[in-house]
Amino acid sequence: MSALTIEGLNVWFGEGREHVFAVRDLSLDVEEGASYGLVGESGSGKSTVLRAITGLVPTWRGSMSVMGEALGVGRTPAFYKTVQMVFQDPYASLHPRHTVDQVLSEVLKLHGFRDIDARIDQLLVDVGLGPGYRFRYPHQLSGGQRQRVAIARALAPDPRILLLDEPTSALDVSVQAEILNLLTDLRARHGLTYLMVSHDLGVVGHICERIAVMQSGEIVETLGVEEMRRLEAKHPYTQHLLDSSLRSARG
Amino acid sequence: MKMTDPSTLRAWLLAEAPTSRRQARASAWYVGWLNLRSNTLAMAGLIFLALLLLAAVFAPFLASHDPFAQDLGARLLAPGTDGHLFGTDSLGRDIYSRVLYGARISIYIVLLVALVAPLLGLIIGTVAGYAGGWLDVVLMRVTDIFLAFPRLILALAFVAALGAGIENAVLAISLTAWPPYARIARAETLTIRNSDFIHAIRLQGAGPVRIVMRHIWPLCISSLVIRVTLDMAGIILTAAGLGFLGLGAQPPSPEWGAMVSEGRKFILDHWWVATVPGLAIFSISLAFNLLGDGLRDVLDPKEGGA
Numbered sequence: 380m381s382a383l384t385i386e387g388l389n390v391w392f393g394e395g396r397e398h399v400f401a402v403r404d405l406s407l408d409v410e411e412g413a414s415y416g417l418v419g420e421s422g423s424g425k426s427t428v429l430r431a432i433t434g435l436v437p438t439w440r441g442s443m444s445v446m447g448e449a450l451g452v453g454r455t456p457a458f459y460k461t462v463q464m465v466f467q468d469p470y471a472s473l474h475p476r477h478t479v480d481q482v483l484s485e486v487l488k489l490h491g492f493r494d495i496d497a498r499i500d501q502l503l504v505d506v507g508l509g510p511g512y513r514f515r516y517p518h519q520l521s522g523g524q525r526q527r528v529a530i531a532r533a534l535a536p537d538p539r540i541l542l543l544d545e546p547t548s549a550l551d552v553s554v555q556a557e558i559l560n561l562l563t564d565l566r567a568r569h570g571l572t573y574l575m576v577s578h579d580l581g582v583v584g585h586i587c588e589r590i591a592v593m594q595s596g597e598i599v600e601t602l603g604v605e606e607m608r609r610l611e612a613k614h615p616y617t618q619h620l621l622d623s624s625l626r627s628a629r630g
Numbered sequence: 631m632k633m634t635d636p637s638t639l640r641a642w643l644l645a646e647a648p649t650s651r652r653q654a655r656a657s658a659w660y661v662g663w664l665n666l667r668s669n670t671l672a673m674a675g676l677i678f679l680a681l682l683l684l685a686a687v688f689a690p691f692l693a694s695h696d697p698f699a700q701d702l703g704a705r706l707l708a709p710g711t712d713g714h715l716f717g718t719d720s721l722g723r724d725i726y727s728r729v730l731y732g733a734r735i736s737i738y739i740v741l742l743v744a745l746v747a748p749l750l751g752l753i754i755g756t757v758a759g760y761a762g763g764w765l766d767v768v769l770m771r772v773t774d775i776f777l778a779f780p781r782l783i784l785a786l787a788f789v790a791a792l793g794a795g796i797e798n799a800v801l802a803i804s805l806t807a808w809p810p811y812a813r814i815a816r817a818e819t820l821t822i823r824n825s826d827f828i829h830a831i832r833l834q835g836a837g838p839v840r841i842v843m844r845h846i847w848p849l850c851i852s853s854l855v856i857r858v859t860l861d862m863a864g865i866i867l868t869a870a871g872l873g874f875l876g877l878g879a880q881p882p883s884p885e886w887g888a889m890v891s892e893g894r895k896f897i898l899d900h901w902w903v904a905t906v907p908g909l910a911i912f913s914i915s916l917a918f919n920l921l922g923d924g925l926r927d928v929l930d931p932k933e934g935g936a
Contacts, residue, residue, distance in 0.1 A: 433833055459835040472826035476848045478654050485844070486834045511647040514654035519646070532830065 380447065382540050382572040383409040383432070388441035390424070390431045401427040403596045405441075411539075414566060414573040416587035418580060418620065424596040425576040426467075429542045432574075433464055446539065460490060463533035464542040468549045469525035473517040479503070479528050480513045483535055490536040502531040505568075507561055523554035530561065534569070541566075543575040547582055559585050580624040584608065592617045665928045672924020678917040686733040695724035697731045697884050706900045716906045719892060725906050728884035732907065735885045736914060739800055739869045740862055746804040748854050751811025756842050756850060758812070759819025770816065776809040781864075782871055789877040796885070799878040803868050807861065811854055818850045852929035859922030863915030870911050886911050 390402040402424040409415040417425040430436040432443060434454040443450045445462055466472035473482065483499045492498055500510050506527040517525055526546060533541060546562070547555040563586060566573060577583045583590055584604055591601045592614065600614040612618045644661075648654040666672055685692060694713060701722035709717040716725040758769040776784070788802035822828060823846070831845055872878035873887025881888065886907040893904025 435829055435832070454835075456835045459833060464830070464833055466826045466830060468826060472830050474827045474831075474845060474848075478651075480651060480654070485831070485836075489834050489836055514648040514651060516654070516658065529830070532834075536834070 380411050381408050382411040382413070382446060383407075383574060384442075384444045385428070385432075386442045388428070388431065388439060388443065390427050390436055390439040392436075392438065401596055402431070402439075405593075405596075405598055407591055407598065407601075409540075409572060409574055411446075411572055412570055413589065414575065414587045416583035416590040417574070417576045417593055418578065418583050418590055419593035420578055420620075422595075423593040425593050426544050429464060429544050429574070429576055432542060433462065434458075456490075460536045461538055462540045462542065463536065463538040464544060465526075465529055465533050465546045467545040469522055469529050470517075470549065472529050473525055475517055478514050478516055479508075479520075479531075482528065482532055486532055486535040498535070502535060505534065505565070506531045507557075521554075522550050523557060526550060526554075526558055527561065530558075530565070534565070537569075538571070540572045540574065543573055543586075545577050545579075546575075548577070548579065555582070562586060580607070580620060581628065592620065662928050666924055669924040669927060671920045672927075675917040675920030675922075675924065678913065679921065682733055682914060682917070683737065685730055686737050689727075689730040689734060693724075693727035693730050695727045697723060697727040698882050699723065706896060706903065708900075709902050709906075717900075717902045719889070719903050720896060723882075725889075725903065728889060729886070729907055729910050732884040732886045732889065732910065733914075735796065735879055735883065736866055736869070736911075739796070739803070740865055742800045743803050743807060743865045743869075744858050744862065746800075747807035748811045748858050750804070751808040751813075752815045752847065752850060752854060754808070755812035755815025755817075756819045756846050759816040760823055760838060760842050760846060766816075769812070773809045773812045776806065777813075779806070781806045782868055785868060785872060786875070786877060789872060794877045794880060796879045796883070799869055799872045802872070803865055806868075807865065810861075811857065814853055814857060815850045818853060819846055822846055822849055856922055856926040856929055859918055859925055862918035862922070866911060866915055866918075 385408070386406045388402055388405040389400060391398060391400045393399055405424075405428060407415065407417075417428060419425045427436060431439045432445075432450070434450075437452060445458065448458075450458070477485075480499060483502060484495050487495045487498055499513060503510055503512060508524060508527050508531070512520070512524065512528075517528075520528065526549075530546075543562070547558050550558060559582065562573070565571060573586065575583060575586055580590075584607060588604050589601065590604060590607060591598045592612075593599065594616050600612065600617045602612060602617070606612070607621070610618075610621055612621055642653065643657050645653065645657065648657055666676075694715065701718070703722065704712060704714075704718055705720055705722040707714050707718040707722075709715065711717065714724050714726065716729065719725055719728070754769050754773065758766040784806045785799070785802040788805055789798050792798040792801065828841060828845060831841060836845075869878055870885070870887025870890065873885045874891040876888075876891065879885030879888050881892075889907035890904050890911070893900070893907070897904050
């Protein structure tokens with residue numbers, strides 16, 4: 380069964396003369412338990428796809444369905460329990476005046492959980508932070524620790540699908556690897572489905588099995604990660620991306 | 631946990647990894663307090679206000695005379711004569727005692743206005759900023775209309791409509807003081823509403839009321855608190871101005887503005903009658919300004935910190 384199906388998605392911003400399409404006629408299908416990567420440079424509309432799925436961008440046409448349920452204009456509590464998102468910048472995605480405990484307990488309360496104390500401790504262990512971090516403020520945490528808290532928040536409602544919006548691009552290289560490994564572990568342990576957006580082919584290659592390459596709002600090519608490793612891209616833009624990531628890896 | 635030994639209490643408050651909700655909150659307050667304490671001028675303001683508060687609370691014990699007792703035989707005595715520390719006014723009342731009791735009225739006014747006006751402004755500003763659209767337009771145009779009047783004139787109009795008296799003066803000052811707070815709160819809300827942590831809580835299914843009250847208010851409050859302490863001086867001066875014009879506290883109430891107004895008639899021959907309450911107004915305003923500056927250093931979100 381497919382966890383996430385998108386057909387003919389168009390997303391636009393602005394009206395009249397400032398009207399621009401950020402995403403054009405995009406279709407993709409993510410199987411349950413799979414990990415799907417959306418790759419493209421800045422401004423290619425890849426993050427906008429995630430924002431349209433979550434309802435943060437209301438100006439879209441097309442059809443989207445999650446776990447077989449079609450999405451309308453609004454989003455139901457059941458949707459938020461199924462789909463969660465990890466944001467790009469862990470310095471901006473945590474409330475500066477809320478402790479880790481406040482962040483997680485509020486989310487758990489919103490989803491109607493009762494055994495909040497036990498769940499918070501479990502979530503912190505799951506993301507590799509001890510209970511010692513529970514009562515800290517974000518400014519007492521490093522970037523990687525913040526991103527772990529953000530991942531714990533996304534895991535709190537026990538979702539099936541996790542949308543990852545460049546979850547490592549704001550972090551140091553060494554911390555990037557830790558977070559990627561954590562995400563890989565969590566997927567295996569909780570049977571999660573990932574839709575990950577990144578401009579970094581290396582990161583996507585580490586996490587995802589299937590990749591769609593986007594350029595100015597359109598998918599130009601989809602390929603499996605094995606084909607990518609063998610550099611069997613057909614579209615010139617994909618070849619260009621592969622080239623430049625190889626060059627930066629060597630350099 | 632042991633709280634008797636000061637060094638362990640300090641260690642408990644400054645712990646890197648707090649172990650309970652209470653400790654985390656106490657520790658955040660304590661760090662703020664340490665910042666404030668290192669600011670000498672702000673501490674001077676705070677200490678002065680604390681002393682004033684104590685003086686107002688214990689006025690019956692500190693006053694040398696009954697503030698309302700008239701003695702026409704001892705009118706307009708110079709400071710220091712006959713046990714009158716600051717002299718007497720035109721009805722022979724002891725000015726020192728009246729100034730002490732007047733502190734109660736000033737603090738009463740300040741507290742009421744400081745509760746009503748910022749709260750009103752916070753609600754209107756954050757709702758306008760978060761909701762956007764026509765609600766924003768309507769609320770902000772109302773704010774503009776209030777801002778277009780000079781504050782004292784508008785307060786005068788309200789008092790004239792509601793009747794003279796200290797409660798109506800408070801109400802009038804509150805009604806004229808909220809628009810700047812609404813403007814600040816709206817501006818803060820506009821910068822906060824599109825940040826990722828608001829998106830994140832929206833994706834957890836939080837409704838607009840929860841987002842505004844739990845997530846936006848805590849970030850607006852620090853700039854409002856700063857603005858309130860800096861405005862306190864203005865509030866006291868407006869209250870004193872209304873008293874001076876005879877529209878605030880009514881005689882024989884020892885309100886400082888009304889006292890200055892009374893003393894005006896004798897200002898050339900008996901300077902102390904107007905000067906002493908004037909000095910009281912000046913020093914409380916200065917104390918609030920100093921404290922406000924210090925609080926800005928502690929609470930300014932751009933400085934980082936808790």
